[in-house]
Amino acid sequence: MRQPRLEDGTLMRFHDGELDAEDARRVALGRLVDPNVNVRLDALAALGSAVRAWAARAGVDAAAERRRRARAQRRRRALAACGALTLAAALVLAPRAKVVGVDTVDASEQAASDMHGALGSVRGPVAVEAVDFGVHPGSIFSVRSDASETTVVWLPDDAGAVATGPL
């Protein structure tokens, strides 16, 4: 029987030991019947090694970083909830004002898009809707930096490419 293709996210969680027993069993079965699953896991391992080596070299405390991000996420959620509540109240109290607000946003976005060299003028990850890595082991992840998040498609010629270099 042919196994359904395992999602990249599932493999990442398997690699990080975060899958429940049933999903972990499904991945383990996939490794037995599909050699490509092992190749993809190797790529994730190489990527993880590179990140861990960088963290060690840069003196980054991963646990402290996770705690800091969790605190920041809680603050963002509270702010977003307040913002949404206020916007809802504004729309109810002054429905005509919605048009004015939208115009203002459009004008500023148009100005941004008119800038020469649009690289990086809009923050946030790009949505990957479909990907076919072919015969090469690839992975998709995002890189956070300051207030931005960038989608990265990593497709090395071989699974160990990330770990080469000074690590």
Added chain:
Amino acid sequence: MRLGLALGVVVLSSVTVAAEAHPTRQSDPPRAAAAAPVLELLVLYATNQKKGIDPRVRDLSELTRPPFASYDSYALLERVRLPLATERQQTHRLPNGRVLGAALVENPSDDSVRLSASISEPGGRAFLPLLEVRARVGQRFIVAGQKYESGILVLVLAIAR
């Protein structure tokens, strides 16, 4: 939380004032048609030659984060603009001989597009058969990892108008 409440009060006040300032507005002027989307491509060469990051791409903060921080030198090899069209795939030959192809899949709004990209070997065989993304104008993404000389290629892509 206090910041959120303060922000809410400011937004509510400004929205109310704006509504009062334009009480009889009938219709909006038609917006100018957006220019055709263009794929901006930066081809970077990542190595460990201790040369640092090219000043022209120093604002790409991703390069200082893992896994890109595994390389200490980034050189800007090319900066290319490929006009996107639905009918025809635009191509660009990369320094390693492979060919990047890109085509517009859909143009759902002025500020976002769906595009498909692929990378082919010189012989025509696919290296990256398909990558389809939905991106807003100015939003960048990165395709990296291909071997090139003593390092790798890092392709930074974004949609422009």
